[in-house]
Each structure stands twice: as structure tokens, then as C-alpha cells.
Amino acid sequence: MKRVYVNEKWCLGCHLCEYYCAFAGTNETDMARALKATIKINPKIKIEEKDGVSFAVSCRHCKEPLCVKGCITGALTISADGVITINHDRCVSCFTCILSCPYGAVSPSEDGAVQKCELCVKTAKGQPACVSGCPNGAIVFEERG
Amino acid sequence: MAINFLYPDYEVARNCDRCIVCRACERQCANEVHEYVDTLNKMVCDDAKCVNCHRCVSLCPTRALKIVKSGNTYKENMNWSGKTINEVYRQAGSGGVLLSSMGNPEEYPIYFDKILLNASQVTNPSIDPLREPMETTVFLGAKPHNIERGEDGRIKNNLPPQLKLSMPVMFSAMSYGSISYNAHESLARAAEELGILYNTGEGGLHEDFYRYGKNTVVQVASGRFGVHPQYLNSGAAVEIKMGQGAKPGIGGHLPGAKIVGDISRTRMIPEGSDAISPAPHHDIYSIEDLRQLVYSLKEATDYKKPVIVKIAAVHNVAAIASGIARSGADIISIDGFRGGTGAAPTRIRDNVGIPIELALASVDSRLREEGIRDDVSIIVGGSIRSSADIVRAVALGADCVYVATSALLALGCHLCRSCHAGKCNWGIATQSPELVKRLNPDIGYKRLVNLMTAWQHEIKEMMGGMGINSIESLKGNRLMLRGVGLNEKELSILGIKHAGE
Ligand code: SF4
Numbered sequence: 001m002k003r004v005y006v007n008e009k010w011c012l013g014c015h016l017c018e019y020y021c022a023f024a025g026t027n028e029t030d031m032a033r034a035l036k037a038t039i040k041i042n043p044k045i046k047i048e049e050k051d052g053v054s055f056a057v058s059c060r061h062c063k064e065p066l067c068v069k070g071c072i073t074g075a076l077t078i079s080a081d082g083v084i085t086i087n088h089d090r091c092v093s094c095f096t097c098i099l100s101c102p103y104g105a106v107s108p109s110e111d112g113a114v115q116k117c118e119l120c121v122k123t124a125k126g127q128p129a130c131v132s133g134c135p136n137g138a139i140v141f142e143e144r145g
Numbered sequence: 146m147a148i149n150f151l152y153p154d155y156e157v158a159r160n161c162d163r164c165i166v167c168r169a170c171e172r173q174c175a176n177e178v179h180e181y182v183d184t185l186n187k188m189v190c191d192d193a194k195c196v197n198c199h200r201c202v203s204l205c206p207t208r209a210l211k212i213v214k215s216g217n218t219y220k221e222n223m224n225w226s227g228k229t230i231n232e233v234y235r236q237a238g239s240g241g242v243l244l245s246s247m248g249n250p251e252e253y254p255i256y257f258d259k260i261l262l263n264a265s266q267v268t269n270p271s272i273d274p275l276r277e278p279m280e281t282t283v284f285l286g287a288k289p290h291n292i293e294r295g296e297d298g299r300i301k302n303n304l305p306p307q308l309k310l311s312m313p314v315m316f317s318a319m320s321y322g323s324i325s326y327n328a329h330e331s332l333a334r335a336a337e338e339l340g341i342l343y344n345t346g347e348g349g350l351h352e353d354f355y356r357y358g359k360n361t362v363v364q365v366a367s368g369r370f371g372v373h374p375q376y377l378n379s380g381a382a383v384e385i386k387m388g389q390g391a392k393p394g395i396g397g398h399l400p401g402a403k404i405v406g407d408i409s410r411t412r413m414i415p416e417g418s419d420a421i422s423p424a425p426h427h428d429i430y431s432i433e434d435l436r437q438l439v440y441s442l443k444e445a446t447d448y449k450k451p452v453i454v455k456i457a458a459v460h461n462v463a464a465i466a467s468g469i470a471r472s473g474a475d476i477i478s479i480d481g482f483r484g485g486t487g488a489a490p491t492r493i494r495d496n497v498g499i500p501i502e503l504a505l506a507s508v509d510s511r512l513r514e515e516g517i518r519d520d521v522s523i524i525v526g527g528s529i530r531s532s533a534d535i536v537r538a539v540a541l542g543a544d545c546v547y548v549a550t551s552a553l554l555a556l557g558c559h560l561c562r563s564c565h566a567g568k569c570n571w572g573i574a575t576q577s578p579e580l581v582k583r584l585n586p587d588i589g590y591k592r593l594v595n596l597m598t599a600w601q602h603e604i605k606e607m608m609g610g611m612g613i614n615s616i617e618s619l620k621g622n623r624l625m626l627r628g629v630g631l632n633e634k635e636l637s638i639l640g641i642k643h644a645g646e
Pocket residue numbers: 010011012013014015016017018047055056133134135136137138139
């Protein structure tokens with residue numbers, strides 16, 4: 001399956017991917033309108049940076065996902081195409097998944113369930129917004145064995 | 146504190162209704178113009194530091210930014226423009242020579258814009274490049290005057306070494322040091338994919354780029370940086386740089402601070418030492434001396450590679466070119482006064498040299514008159530801005546053009562003309578790793594390939610319109626050109642008729 005991969009060599013630490021992610025989540029058409037009122041965005045992709053090195057971290061869509069294994073209500077599942085998705089209605093915010101994900105790719109959200117990258121499959125565009133918004137090819141969406 | 150006489154040239158206009166305070170502008174501006182104030186959750190900026198490079202403008206995800214000309218004005222004066230006054234203030238403050246980069250931006254005539262192209266109507270049919278073959282391949286190098294036959298009566302191959310290009314364009318000299326590793330990689334990879342050549346400039350050739358040798362022109366300049374036998378033999382041609390359009394008569398100076406790591410190794414000079422290219426080659430004071438260097442380089446490369454001699458377009462360029470054509474050089478490259486640079490004294494850049502259009506026309510005419518035009522190919526550079534400029538240059542007599550500024554624009558350059566500061570926000574004219582990284586060669590080379598491919602299509606279309614199906618038939622075909630708004634003298638130097646004639 002196609003996944004989001006990181007080329008940290010080209011990451012500029014501009015954090016734009018985070019903003020494009022937050023924007024994608026709103027399903028608005030204009031980023032200014034979508035995010036203007038937000039003081040602090042809560043994206044599903046996050047930039048890790050230290051000593052001049054930076055890279056984007058989001059869900060790896062593991063073949064054997066610990067978050068899915070740990071989920072006590074079955075809210076996290078692997079869909080037919082391999083994307084690990086969250087069912088908001090089932091999530092009880094126990095945060096077991098947040099503790100078990102080795103990449104820190106699951107995070108709390110404001111709407112009563114956890115949130116994680118679902119490769120933008122549920123958004124209007126249907127394609128990873130972080131990848132198309134990255135100015136330097138530092139994250140790519142591709143098939144890699 | 147002393148009075149600051151200078152008001153910022155530009156203002157950063159932020160539309161606060163659109164700004165989402167993502168801070169990308171702050172992170173991407175190496176000039177530290179933008180700043181986030183957390184107590185206000187707002188961006189502020191210091192316009193005085195802005196060089197108008199548009200990095201922040203291009204990256205702002207909500208289009209909240211634009212750079213506008215500062216409205217501040219001096220009392221109007223046709224003689225003393227604001228720019229002139231500011232330059233006096235600047236020098237009165239610093240006591241130094243003014244430095245600039247990129248090409249001469251001043252208001253001199255642009256002859257290319259006063260020359261129109263022909264097209265066929267009725268009497269000779271135009272050609273549709275999408276349906277019929279159209280040749281843009283050119284060969285650069287000396288052409289033999291006559292056919293020679295051997296003892297056995299067979300034709301002898303007496304063709305001197307040639308460069309084969311898929312279209313009459315090469316990327317002109319930009320040294321590793323003046324531009325970044327990633328910029329060089331982009332140019333080299335694009336040249337390879339396009340079947341054209343790029344040029345090392347005077348900074349030597351980075352070891353990683355030897356693999357692009359057959360698409361490389363290796364330069365030998367007055368400082369002789371990075372020149373050794375393997376270097377000379379790794380390229381497809383060797384270029385002797387006698388002059389540069391942006392700074393005729395002036396050498397170069399790359400400050401010691403930029404001579405670090407790979408750059409020092411590639412140039413073969415110690416880290417931290419200034420790289421000073423003398424104004425003249427100290428072993429060349431005559432055409433005879435030039436001939437010695439041309440033949441030394443041919444000797445060093447086994448007579449397998451054409452030698453290019455590059456000069457700036459100056460007043461008596463035709464006579465100089467005639468001398469060069471007799472020096473044994475295979476190709477002459479002429480750089481017009483609009484040509485770019487990574488750094489030059491402003492007064493030289495803006496006041497010395499002549500337009501490339503006039504230089505080209507007079508060199509081509511002179512070499513024809515003297516019957517030595519076939520002894521050399523002619524490359525011209527110094528602001529070739531579009532495929533139409535290429536068509537005009539070829540029709541005026543050029544075999545090929547050099548482009549650099551348009552190539553840098555393709556890589557993201559916004560002509561902010563502050564390369565000499567070394568903080569290019571686009572990762573081009575800089576050596577600082579966090580800025581160099583901003584130019585991803587995978588993206589950059591593709592954009593160069595796109596640009597040249599587009600130009601090649603346009604060249605074919607313009608040729609087709611004239612009923613010409615090969616670039617060779619366009620070369621020196623000045624009947625395809627007409628001047629507009631040019632006087633008799635200009636028309637006679639350009640060797641073209643006025644529109645309507
Ligand atoms: S948008 Fe791209 S370059 Fe910028 S921080 Fe994200 S991954 Fe890095």
C-alpha cells in the first residue's frame with residue numbers, strides 16, 4: 001500500500017505539513033477561514049526537531065499495529081486497504097493506544113476520541129494534504145515494498 | 146547613535162485577516178525579518194532587513210503576505226533619484242565600494258525587445274512542428290574549410306572536436322562556491338537529461354560531479370582554481386575565461402569565510418583563504434599569449450576537446466573576437482553587459498560593457514568579412530530571457546546561447562540581487578547548510594528540464610512559422626529579423642532592416 005514516507009534530508013522544519021494537516025481535517029476550502037480562529041492547531045503529523053535536524057512523524061500504518069492490538073473497544077481497526085482508522089463513536093478515550101504506539105502517532109483530540117493520521121482518506125481531497133503541501137519533497141506518498 | 150539616513154526600500158505587507166500565525170515566514174527568512182510575539186499571538190516584522198526575495202511570500206500557506214515598494218519618497222528630482230541619493234548616503238556611511246549581484250538592472254536599451262521575427266504567409270508555407278520533423282541539434286566547434294582526401298582517394302575525417310547539443314542552449318558558468326552544491330547538482334542532472342552542457346565556472350569540479358563529465362564545460366580562469374589534468378580531461382570542453390559581462394576588466398573575490406570544506410578542496414586552496422581571481426590572466430597580454438594557453442590546454446586534453454574562449458562584450462569586441470578566432474580557439478563565447486554575477490562592484494556592473502545584441506552582430510559580421518567565421522562557433526550570453534531571445538540571437542549569427550539567470554529563476558531565484566550577502570533564502574547563492582538544503586535537486590533539475598523543454602517547443606514553433614525546419618538554416622539569417630524604433634546606425638550594426646522595409 002502507499003504510505004507517507006519521510007526524507008528527512010530535505011525537511012526544512014517549516015511546519016507547513018502540520019498546518020496543511022490541520023486544514024485538511026476541517027474540510028474547509030480556505031485555509032485562512034479554516035484556521036484563523038485556532039490559537040494552536042492540533043495536527044496528526046508532527047515535526048520533531050533538534051540540532052538542525054527535523055522530520056515529520058505521522059502514523060506508519062504498521063502491518064502489526066500495537067494500537068489496534070491494545071484498543072479495548074475495537075475503535076481502531078485495519079481497513080481492507082491497510083489504513084488504520086479510528087471509529088469516533090467507539091472510542092472511549094482510555095488512551096491505551098496513545099501509550100502503546102511506539103511512534104507517538106496517536107494523540108488526544110477535542111472531539112471526545114483520539115486522533116491519528118488516516119492518510120486523508122476521509123477528507124474532501126482524499127490524498128495526503130501534508131505531502132502536497134510540503135515545499136521540499138521531504139515527505140512523499142508512495143508504494144515501497 | 147549616528148543618524149540612519151536610509152529608509153527601508155520595501156515593506157512587508159501582512160494581511161492579518163489571513164495570517165494564521167503558522168510562523169513559516171519567520172522560520173524561512175534567513176534575514177530574520179519576521180518575528181512571533183507570543184504575548185500578542187501575532188507576527189511582527191522589521192522591514193529594514195528585507196531583501197525582497199519572496200521566500201516568505203511563496204511559502205505563506207494563506208497568501209497573507211506581499212512585499213511592496215516603500216512609499217517613502219524624497220523630493221522629486223529627475224537628476225537625483227532616490228536610489229542615487231541612497232547610494233551616496235550608504236557610501237558616506239561605509240566608506241566602501243558598493244557591491245551588487247545578478248545582472249545590470251539599469252535602464253539601457255534592450256535590443257532584443259526591438260527586434261521582431263518573421264513568419265511565412267502565402268508564398269512559402271509555414272511548417273507545423275507537431276506534424277513534421279524539426280531539427281534543433283547544433284554542433285559547436287571549428288568547421289574544416291575544405292574536403293581532404295587521403296592517398297586512397299577516400300575523404301579524410303578532418304573535423305576538429307565538436308560539442309553536440311540537442312538545442313542551442315548551455316547553462317553558463319557559475320562556480321561551486323558562488324552557487325550551492327544542490328544548485329550544481331540540479332544543473333548537471335538537467336544538462337545530462339536534456340543533452341546539453343553546464344559549466345563549472347572557475348571553482349573547479351566537485352568530485353561527485355565527475356560523472357556528468359560529458360555534459361560539463363570545465364573552466365580555466367585567471368585564478369586557476371581547481372585546475373589539474375584530470376579536471377581538464379573530465380569535461381566535454383575547456384573554457385578559458387578572459388572576462389565576464391557583469392564585470393569586464395575585473396577579477397573575482399570569494400571571501401575566505403566561504404572557502405570551507407568541499408569548496409576549499411575543490412578549489413585546491415586552504416580553508417579560510419580568500420579566493421582571488423586576478424583581473425587579467427598574468428600570463429596573457431596578447432593574442433599570441435592566449436594562443437599558448439589554448440594550445441597548452443589542447444595538449445593537456447590530447448586535442449580531443451574544443452577550447453572555448455569567453456570574453457565580455459566591450460567596445461572593440463569584434464577586433465578581439467577576430468584575434469581569438471586566430472588563436473586556435475574552437476569556440477568564442479561573448480557575455481553581454483546584462484550578464485549576471487554572484488558579486489560585482491555596482492559601478493562596474495552598471496556602467497561597463499555593451500549590449501550583447503550589438504556585440505554579436507558586429508562579431509559575426511566581422512568574422513564573415515574576414516572569412517574566418519567557420520573557424521569558430523559563437524556562443525552568446527548576458528540575459529537571454531526566453532526562447533524568442535534565443536531565436537533572435539541565432540538569427541543574428543550565434544551558434545548557441547548561454548543561460549544562467551533564467552536557469553536560477555527556474556530553481557526559485559527571485560532576483561533579489563543579494564547573492565553577495567551569502568544568505569540566499571532559496572538555497573542557491575549560499576553555502577550555509579540549512580539554506581542549501583532548501584533546494585532539493587530532485588525538484589530543481591526537473592524544473593530546469595521543464596523550462597528548456599518548453600523553450601525547445603517554442604523555438605520549433607517560431608522556426609516553423611518562418612518556414613524553417615532546422616536551426617542551421619536560421620543561423621545568421623538576419624532577413625528573418627526586423628527592427629522597431631531603431632535608428633539607422635543601430636540597424637546597420639545589427640545588420641537588419643526596419644519593420645516595413
Ligand atoms: S512541510 Fe515538509 S519541509 Fe516543512 S516541516 Fe513538514 S516535512 Fe519538513
